[in-house]
Amino acid sequence: MDPVHPEFVPDPSLSRAEMEQVQRDIADAAVFEDDFSFDPTNVGTDATEASERSQTTLDETTEEREQRERERDPPMVVGVDQAFTSDGEQAISAIVAVQDGDVVERVHAVEPCQIPYIPGLLSFREGGAILSAFEELSVEPDLAIVDGSGRIHFRQAGLATHVGVTLDLPAIGVAKNLLCGRAEEPLDEPLPEGVRVPIKADEDVTAPEGTVIGYALQSKQYDNPSRRYVNPLYVSPGHRVSAKTATELVWRLCAGYKLPEPTRLADAYADEVKSER
Helix, strand or coil: CCCCCHHHCCCCCCCHHHHHHHHHHHHHHCCCCCCCCCCHHHCCCCHHHHHHHCCCCCCCCHHHHHHHHHHHCCCEEEEEEEEECCCCCEEEEEEEEEECCEEEEEEEEEEECCCCCCCCCHHHHHHHHHHHHHHHCCCCCCEEEEECCCCCCCCCCCHHHHHHHHHCCCEEEEECCCCCCEECCCCCCCCCCCCEEEEECCCCCCCCCCCEEEEEECCCCCCCCCCCCCCCEEEEEEECCCHHHHHHHHHHHCCCCCCCHHHHHHHHHHHHHHHCC
16 A cells, blocks of 8 residues: 655654644644545444345445445454564564454564654654555555554644555554543543543644544443553544544444454564564
């Protein structure tokens, strides 16, 4: 899969000011609304259930029937995660493609890290390896779940947004920590499983203050969180997905784990590649 917008391919040689301007341009190009061809209720379910939901009607046109058949097929969802070599000099980007619960393909790429970690500029450190891994994919993904932020970002252009816009691929960011923005409700106490708390833009985010830029999703919780508990995930739209839909899709993909299954598998694969180097 090649970049649709090569002008946004991460260039670590840029100055910090230039990188931040690229991110503002990416945010302007990003679509934070639903714009995809698959049926979102078909994510996390099997093809039999999808077929039962999609019935032929006598008065539908050929175009409507073809669209219905495309939506009926389980989407190809790819999980994207990173690991780093022990010396910290190289990024290992792993992608695992999953369809209807089955792993269809695993690919990876290894690229040198040309800049250190800088909060808010992660995509310029890791984005090159991710795009190289996408070039190795033989399947056509419908959705990418990226380990990192999307719109929950100072300039609304986290790793998932940068990758999603560059490839023009529907993408969702799933982060373990909140980079910026404020939660609509306190998050300092354990939340029940399934709870979603809006994350709104504040003075640190370029979006209008109060804009919902993502959600804290309690994807898993222990029965007795007073003794031990699981922290929420921070889900945000990357590109061509709304905040609400992004959170619902991640919830459907968690399959009883804290992390959505595609990124959980990509995390394990990245560690596998790392161990073999």
